[in-house]
Amino acid sequence: MSAPPALSQPDRRMDALVANGEFPITAKDFDVISGIMMAQTGISLPIAKANLVYSRVAKRLRQLGLRDFKEYCALVTSADGAAECQEMIASLTTNVTRFFREPHHFEHLKTKILPDLVAAARTGGRIRLWSAACSSGQEPYSMALTLLSVMPDAAKYDVKILATDIDPNMLKAGAEGIYDEAALEPVPASLRERWFRALNDGTGRRQAVDEMRKLVSFKKLNLIGSWPIRNKFHAVFCRNVAIYFENDTQEMIWSRFFPLLEDQAALYIGHSERVSGLAEALLRSDGITIYRPNGAKGARA
Ligand SMILES: C[S@@+](CC[C@H](N)C(=O)[O-])C[C@H]1O[C@@H](n2cnc3c(N)ncnc32)[C@H](O)[C@@H]1O
CATH class of the missing domain: 3.40.50.150 (Vaccinia Virus protein VP39)
Structure with missing residues (x-):
């Protein structure tokens, strides 16, 4: 007897919270942010970096008076969100450097x-x-x-x-x-x-x-x-x-x-x-x- 077809994963997974903090951030929100970073900078952000993404971007939400990352993702993907999208990219690039490094x-x-x-x-x-x-x-x-x-x-x-x-x-x-x-x-x-x-x-x-x-x-x-x-x-x-x-x-x-x-x-x-x-x-x-x-x-x- 052939195996029953695999059930597709419930959509719930995308609603799962991926980092702890005052602003809820779901897997779906994280995908939006990591997708923008990959497309615009080439920087790869695996889900293991969720806490880093949260800590760097949360201050933008605070400054903008937003409630959650869903609202923030709506902003950075909107027609008026280009400037904030650049802010987000800047906050997620690592700029560590020093004179005569290596x-x-x-x-x-x-x-x-x-x-x-x-x-x-x-x-x-x-x-x-x-x-x-x-x-x-x-x-x-x-x-x-x-x-x-x-x-x-x-x-x-x-x-x-x-x-x-x-x-x-x-x-x-x-x-x-x-x-x-x-x-x-x-x-x-x-x-x-x-x-x-x-x-x-x-x-x-x-x-x-x-x-x-x-x-x-x-x-x-x-x-x-x-x-x-x-x-x-x-x-x-x-x-x-x-x-x-x-x-x-x-x-x-x-x-x-x-x-x-x-x-x-x-x-x-x-x-x-x-x-x-x-x-x-x-x-x-x-x-x-x-x-x-x-x-x-x-x-x-
Ligand atoms: C960790 S710093 C390295 C600085 C310096 N090269 C050094 O080794 O000390 C990485 C720099 O790469 C820049 N960067 C990230 N993605 C980039 C891209 N797609 N194109 C150009 N610069 C990028 C970041 O803004 C950041 O300033």
């Missing part, structure tokens, strides 16, 4: 990538670097500081650092370039004194000097969207962001960097990330979480 990348940049470039830039060449998930600017300024430590007069030459992120709040913070003492702690004292001016407002904060800020352009760019980029780069830092994406999205992103890398360029990725899939044929390892484009000079597509 120091071996900056050592590699300084010793393996920059020497030839600096010499070429002094005779009319150019230097192009990209921080592709720059958060509040510590990463692109660490790149700038590394360059300035070997080329203090970089501002006189054709040198540009592109700093991109999906989160406009982070881009604004990066462009301002103001950091407190704790944030600046990993910056060697000599570089801190030379390239950050004290604000003298009693807070101990410092601001990146104009000469350094002018080297860095902060622009919005979604790694899973279109990349309006024409030039190639000598170094790309794309660190601690792909970890939030599903595997196929990660592979797609690594592959997309390849045509944007100069022949002798380096791609730096986060400490728990790994180039995988089709991109493995395009990029070869040159140290821990450091990759160089494969293929002899001139032999690439």
Whole structure:
């Protein structure tokens, strides 16, 4: 006798509460929020992240005077909800960063990538670097500081650092370039004194000097969207962001960097990330979480 057809799960499951707190959040609400995050940022939020989603978004409900996540989901999916949807995305992206995070990348940049470039830039060449998930600017300024430590007069030459992120709040913070003492702690004292001016407002904060800020352009760019980029780069830092994406999205992103890398360029990725899939044929390892484009000079597509 054949088995009876499986009964479909009662719809009740979607009404189940997935986190505890003052604002009810059901599995259905969670699906709406995680669906928006996947579609708009590539960030994967499994149900195990329900408490994190709750804690980050609940304050928006409080500020807006809403009763539950059902009302909030109705708002962010409504025609008038685009601005709140951006707020939600900003609250759910993780922006943790610090100066000279993963120091071996900056050592590699300084010793393996920059020497030839600096010499070429002094005779009319150019230097192009990209921080592709720059958060509040510590990463692109660490790149700038590394360059300035070997080329203090970089501002006189054709040198540009592109700093991109999906989160406009982070881009604004990066462009301002103001950091407190704790944030600046990993910056060697000599570089801190030379390239950050004290604000003298009693807070101990410092601001990146104009000469350094002018080297860095902060622009919005979604790694899973279109990349309006024409030039190639000598170094790309794309660190601690792909970890939030599903595997196929990660592979797609690594592959997309390849045509944007100069022949002798380096791609730096986060400490728990790994180039995988089709991109493995395009990029070869040159140290821990450091990759160089494969293929002899001139032999690439
Ligand atoms: C954990 S921070 C990493 C910052 C820096 N790269 C580092 O390693 O210190 C991740 C950053 O990726 C950004 N991000 C998340 N999804 C993105 C996407 N789809 N496109 C561009 N940036 C994204 C977030 O806004 C956040 O600032």
